[in-house]
Every structure is written in structure tokens, then in C-alpha cells.
Amino acid sequence: MLGGTAWTENMAPTLLQGSRSWTLNRQQSWSPSRTRKGDTMDVEFKDLCYTVSPRRWSRNGLQKRVLKSVSGVFKSGELSAIMGPSGAGKSSLLNAVSGYRTLGVTGTLCTNGKPRDNHIFHKLSCYITQEDLLQPLLTAHEIMMVAAQLKLPSQISDARRLSTVEEILKNLGLFECKNTRTEMLSGGQKKRLSIALELINNPPVFFLDEPTSGLDDVTARQVLQLLRTLARQGRTIVCTIHQPSASLFQLFDHAYIVSQGLCVYQGTTHELVPFLSSAGFSCPTHYNPADFVIEVTDGEEKNIAVLSKAICNGKVSWTQTHLIPLKTQEYEKKNGGTTKQTDKQSLHFETTNIAALTASERKVDSSSESSLSDVHCPVMYRRISQVKNVSYPTSTWFQFWALFKRMMLQTSRSRVALQLQMFHHVACALMIGSVTYQNASDGNEMFKHVKFCMSVILFHSYTWCIAPVLLFPSEVKLMKKEHFNRWYGLNSFYMALTLSKIPVQILLSMIFLIIVYYMNGLPAEWYRFSLFSLTAITVCLVAEGLGLAIGSVFNVTNGCVVGPLVVAPFLGLAVYGFDFAEKISWTMNTLMKTSFMRCGVVALVLTTFGFDRPDLDCDDIYCHFKEPKVVLRMLDIDRSSFWAEIFILFGIMILFRSLCYIGLRMRVAT
Numbered sequence: 001m002l003g004g005t006a007w008t009e010n011m012a013p014t015l016l017q018g019s020r021s022w023t024l025n026r027q028q029s030w031s032p033s034r035t036r037k038g039d040t041m042d043v044e045f046k047d048l049c050y051t052v053s054p055r056r057w058s059r060n061g062l063q064k065r066v067l068k069s070v071s072g073v074f075k076s077g078e079l080s081a082i083m084g085p086s087g088a089g090k091s092s093l094l095n096a097v098s099g100y101r102t103l104g105v106t107g108t109l110c111t112n113g114k115p116r117d118n119h120i121f122h123k124l125s126c127y128i129t130q131e132d133l134l135q136p137l138l139t140a141h142e143i144m145m146v147a148a149q150l151k152l153p154s155q156i157s158d159a160r161r162l163s164t165v166e167e168i169l170k171n172l173g174l175f176e177c178k179n180t181r182t183e184m185l186s187g188g189q190k191k192r193l194s195i196a197l198e199l200i201n202n203p204p205v206f207f208l209d210e211p212t213s214g215l216d217d218v219t220a221r222q223v224l225q226l227l228r229t230l231a232r233q234g235r236t237i238v239c240t241i242h243q244p245s246a247s248l249f250q251l252f253d254h255a256y257i258v259s260q261g262l263c264v265y266q267g268t269t270h271e272l273v274p275f276l277s278s279a280g281f282s283c284p285t286h287y288n289p290a291d292f293v294i295e296v297t298d299g300e301e302k303n304i305a306v307l308s309k310a311i312c313n314g315k316v317s318w319t320q321t322h323l324i325p326l327k328t329q330e331y332e333k334k335n336g337g338t339t340k341q342t343d344k345q346s347l348h349f350e351t352t353n354i355a356a357l358t359a360s361e362r363k364v365d366s367s368s369e370s371s372l373s374d375v376h377c378p379v380m381y382r383r384i385s386q387v388k389n390v391s392y393p394t395s396t397w398f399q400f401w402a403l404f405k406r407m408m409l410q411t412s413r414s415r416v417a418l419q420l421q422m423f424h425h426v427a428c429a430l431m432i433g434s435v436t437y438q439n440a441s442d443g444n445e446m447f448k449h450v451k452f453c454m455s456v457i458l459f460h461s462y463t464w465c466i467a468p469v470l471l472f473p474s475e476v477k478l479m480k481k482e483h484f485n486r487w488y489g490l491n492s493f494y495m496a497l498t499l500s501k502i503p504v505q506i507l508l509s510m511i512f513l514i515i516v517y518y519m520n521g522l523p524a525e526w527y528r529f530s531l532f533s534l535t536a537i538t539v540c541l542v543a544e545g546l547g548l549a550i551g552s553v554f555n556v557t558n559g560c561v562v563g564p565l566v567v568a569p570f571l572g573l574a575v576y577g578f579d580f581a582e583k584i585s586w587t588m589n590t591l592m593k594t595s596f597m598r599c600g601v602v603a604l605v606l607t608t609f610g611f612d613r614p615d616l617d618c619d620d621i622y623c624h625f626k627e628p629k630v631v632l633r634m635l636d637i638d639r640s641s642f643w644a645e646i647f648i649l650f651g652i653m654i655l656f657r658s659l660c661y662i663g664l665r666m667r668v669a670t
Contacts, residue, residue, distance in 0.1 A: 047108060049107055050065070066261055077235075079227055081240070082258065084264075086242070097207070099121065124205060134185075141165065144178075147197045168199050188219035199230075224248055224252075260301070264297050399488040456536055457604065465563060494664065538600070606641075
């Protein structure tokens with residue numbers, strides 16, 4: 001269901017031009033109509049505060065207020081800019097208003113003048129990060145098709161999705177590079193592709209963090225012209241920008257300027273200079289107003305206080321000859337339910353809306369039209385009142401299958417990584433096999449057998465634990481953005497992530513195990529080799545779960561420190577006390593069971609010397625360890641069960657992977 005109406009094959013997505021939208025008539029066909037008020041969203045915030053909690057080891061322990069009771073509104077049909085000096089709170093304001101960050105945020109958030117339901121709002125908005133987070137090893141066309149599978153209803157045919165994707169790529173100037181992998185695209189192409197991905201389901205609200213960051217002036221202008229054109233089609237587009245040039249600044253319809261957590265201006269861009277003049281700050285002729293307001297407010301607390309008071313910390317908006325108050329009950333209470341006149345300019349308050357914009361303001365400027373054609377995209381507007389019961393456009397299993405295919409395709413294309421892993425497994429197997437070559441039947445080399453089992457377990461533990469610590473944090477950032485933009489649920493992602501890695505693990509591990517097993521000279525018994533492989537692969541899954549748990553919480557730098565610190569205790573318990581096993585206390589034995597490495601070593605030793613293995617070869621007159629049972633008795637594991645050790649390994653694996661899921665849940669919730 002989408003927008004309360006079931007999709008059928010004859011309901012073809014149709015183009016949007018200007019402010020037209022498409023509605024379903026009684027004959028179940030699509031027909032054009034004017035965009036309804038319910039399809040557009042004005043984003044409003046009142047007395048918004050954002051406080052950063054102190055760290056426990058900070059000296060003073062004081063909380064830092066990044067945003068200080070700011071208010072404002074971003075209207076549909078306008079391209080709005082959040083500006084300010086470095087550290088002014090631009091990104092914090094964008095994150096708070098969009099809902100990308102909720103911890104420490106207080107205040108009132110509204111849409112179309114009514115209190116906002118965040119669950120509904122997140123379905124009708126998207127957030128594009130400053131960093132171009134795109135799935136690697138996929139072409140632009142492939143990543144768009146995956147997005148179309150996830151963001152459009154599952155009832156739509158693949159042919160319809162294909163036409164939708166190609167139409168968006170053409171209109172955003174990306175069709176020529178559709179077969180280029182995302183990591184090979186230019187900065188401007190990556191930014192446009194990030195926008196194209198979210199245009200598939202056509203949300204009414206776009207939030208962009210520094211969309212021009214890292215781009216040259218020409219490319220930045222193209223991106224802003226694209227955003228301006230999209231805004232003219234009825235969307236609410238809000239982006240942060242540090243210090244635009246004069247030509248880029250003129251492309252914005254609305255400016256919201258913050259400094260030290262306070263609003264110092266809110267209104268149209270061409271009225272910024274008159275506002276500054278009314279407050280006693282005259283901008284020199286032929287001087288960029290964006291540069292001037294930054295210079296006036298950068299660290300100047302007195303100037304910030306004057307401007308913030310003049311604009312009532314965002315509770316009013318400056319337009320030509322008018323101050324427009326926000327429709328807030330708090331503001332009306334402060335003014336006794338009436339409006340006030342300003343002393344200097346004798347300006348009066350008056351309410352307006354986007355319909356009051358002149359025709360010239362609603363058209364894209366000529367320079368934009370010459371460099372960028374009007375953007376058309378299939379309309380998927382959903383009535384706000386009709387999306388309460390719609391969680392995602394597709395089911396959990398449909399999402400899982402789409403993500404699983406994407407992850408497997410990425411794995412198959414990471415040839416360098418696969419070749420390095422293959423070389424690593426083969427080289428280490430040959431090294432271990434050469435050290436223990438044909439020693440498996442030697443009754444005089446008991447401790448070499450135990451060391452062989454330890455080396456197999458340690459290899460799998462470190463190999464499959466460290467890799468996720470290094471690679472998973474970047475994948476988590478991508479997942480957080482896509483999950484926030486309602487591509488898929490966390491359960492679907494986690495299932496696809498877990499199952500997509502198993503084939504490569506089994507393949508590489510089996511290559512390693514076949515080499516070391518037969519070079520060591522262990523009995524050529526399928527049952528024994530199967531248990532040997534089962535133990536090693538289970539340890540792989542446990543170690544990977546530990547690495548994923550660490551990578552889901554920490555970044556690469558911190559994870560590289562935390563990973564070895566966490567693995568070291570498991571390693572110490574794994575090698576402890578084999579030479580005096582019978583003297584180990586019951587409590588220490590219980591503690592050693594918490595080490596997955598210890599369980600893996602015990603399971604391999606039981607596989608090597610148990611299951612009625614024949615006597616070992618021995619040339620000496622007396623060979624104490626000729627009988628395998630003597631080895632198990634000496635290591636005090638003769639009463640241990642192989643399947644009990646495997647059961648403990650599976651329990652530890654479930655624990656680690658549950659911690660990974662909890663870590664991901666925490667990341668998407670903050």
C-alpha cells in the first residue's frame with residue numbers, strides 16, 4: 001500500500017513538471033492535478049535547544065548548549081540555507097530539525113503548523129550527508145535500481161522501476177555515466193547521484209548538509225541550481241552552507257543565519273543587507289553580504305546579541321518592508337496576543353505564505369535553465385494523513401533479498417580483497433602445514449599436536465575478528481543514512497549482512513583446512529574431517545561476530561585498539577594450563593569456558609584424538625602417549641563432549657551477534 005491505495009501495473013508513475021502532482025481518479029488511472037496542500041510540508045521549529053552532555057572525564061563537567069532556544073520555519077517551494085561561522089551550530093540545527101539527531105534536543109517541531117509526528121515525518125523526508133556516502137563497487141545505474149527496489153512498492157514491475165531510474169538519471173545529467181562505478185564518479189556527480197537516490201520516491205522535504213563542500217564554484221552552482229529547480233516543484237529543501245560566493249548566495253530564496261547557537265537573521269536573501277542596515281551594520285557596496293554577515297557575527301558577542309534581539313531569535317522573519325511572525329502560541333503570549341511595531345523602521349507584522357511569492361520568484365533563473373533542464377521525476381507523493389500505517393514500501397523479506405543480492409554482487413567484485421584473502425589463507429596454511437608436516441601419527445609429539453590445534457584456532461580467530469573491525473564502521477555509516485531515509489529496516493539489513501558473508505567464510509576456511517589437515521597427516525576419515533571443519537568454521541563465525549560487535553560501536557581508530565584488548569583475554573584463557581590441566585580449579589575451568597578460543601581448541605583436540613582413533617606410531621621402547629585416550633586424560637578433557645563445546649561456541653556466537661545488533665540499534669537511534 002502506498003498513500004492508502006494499492007498499486008497495479010496500469011498505475012504508471014508519470015512525470016512531474018512545475019507544481020503538478022498526480023492523483024488517482026475513480027477509474028483507477030493517473031491524472032494530473034495541482035499539488036495539494038497536504039502534499040507539501042512547511043517545517044517549523046520553536047524554542048529549539050541542543051545540549052551536548054559532558055564526558056565523565058572532562059574537567060568541569062558542564063553541559064554545552066549548541067543551540068539556544070532558536071525558532072524558525074522553512075517553507076515549501078523555497079531553497080533555504082542555514083549559514084553561519086564555523087562552530088555556529090549549522091549542522092546541529094539541521095540534524096535537530098531533520099530528526100537525524102535526537103539525543104539532547106528539546107523544543108517543539110511542527111509541520112504545516114501542527115505538532116510533528118516524527119514517525120510520519122521520517123517517511124516523508126530525506127537527509128543527505130556532507131560526505132557522499134554511496135555503496136562502493138556498484139555502478140550508478142545498479143545503485144539506483146537497488147534504491148528503486150527498496151523505496152518503491154514491491155508490486156511495481158522491474159520494467160517500471162527501470163524506466164523510473166533512467167528518467168531520473170537523464171534529467172539529472174547522470175545517464176552518460178550510469179555504467180561508471182560510484183567510486184570513480186566526480187564530486188559533482190556523486191552529489192547529484194545522492195540526490196537522485198532520494199528522488200526515486202520523491203519525498204516532499206530534503207535536508208542536505210554542506211552540499212557544495214569540496215566542489216569548485218561551477219559544480220557548486222550546478223548543484224544549487226538543481227536544488228532550486230526541485231524546490232520550485234513544491235519541495236521543502238534545506239541545506240547548510242558555510243560561506244557562499246555572492247552568485248551562489250543569490251540562488252537561495254531563504255536564509256537562516258546562526259552564530260553561537262543564536263539566530264541572527266531569518267528571511268529572504270536579498271533583504272539581508274537592509275536588515276543589517278536597520279540594525280546599524282552597513283554592508284559596503286559591491287561586498288558579498290554572506291561574507292559581511294559572517295565577519296560581523298564571528299566571535300562578536302555584542303553584535304550577535306543585537307542581531308538576535310532584532311530578529312527575536314528566529315521568532316520573526318524579515319521580508320521587504322515586513323516582519324513576519326511565526327504562528328506560535330508562545331510568541332503571541334509574549335506579545336499579549338497582538339503585534340508590535342519596531343521603533344526604528346515602523347515596520348508592522350503580517351502573515352504571508354508561499355503563494356504570495358511573485359511569478360518571477362517562482363521561476364528558475366535563466367542561467368539555471370541554460371545549464372540544467374527542468375527536472376522531471378515520477379511522483380510518489382503520499383498524503384501525510386495516509387502514511388500512518390505504512391512502515392516501509394516493501395516487506396522485510398523483499399528488503400532482505402534486495403540487500404542480499406547487493407552485498408553478494410559487491411563481494412564478487414571486490415577481487416583484490418578476495419585475492420589477498422585467498423593468498424593469506426593459502427600462505428598461512430602452507431606455513432602451519434610445513435611446521436607440523438606428517439606429525440599427526442607421531443606418539444612422541446603430543447604437545448605439537450596441541451600446538452597444531454591452537455594454531456588453527458588462533459588463525460581463524462584473528463583473521464575473522466580484525467577484518468570487520470577495520471571495514472564494518474564505514475558500512476555502518478552507510479547503513480545509518482539509508483535506514484534513516486527509510487530504505488529498509490534494521491532486521492533486513494542484519495539478516496542480509498550475516499548471510500552474505502557466510503559463503504566466502506566457508507570457501508576460504510575450507511581451502512585452509514584441507515591444506516593443513518592433509519599436510520599434518522590426520523586420518524583420512526570424512527567424519528573426522530567434517531567435525532574438524534565444523535569446529536574451525538564455527539570459530540570463524542564467533543570471531544566475526546565479535547569483530548562486528550566492535551565495529552558497530554567504535555570507529556576504525558578506536559576499534560583497532562579495542563579489538564586486540566578484547567581478544568587478548570580469550571587468547572590467555574585458550575593457552576592456559578594444558579601442562580597442568582588436572583590441577584586447575586573448578587572456578588578456573590568455568591572461567592575458561594567463556595573463551596571461544598579455548599572451546600575451539602578443546603573441540604579440535606577431541607576431534608584429533610577422540611572418536612576411537614587407533615594407536616599412534618611410536619619407535620621408542622616406551623611411548624606414554626601411544627594411546628590417544630592417554631592424551632585426552634592428561635589434558636583433563638577425556639570426560640568432555642565435542643558437541644557440548646560446539647554448543648557453547650554457538651551460544652557465544654549468538655551473544656556476540658546480539659551485541660552487534662544492539663550496537664547497530666544504538667547507532668540508528670542517536
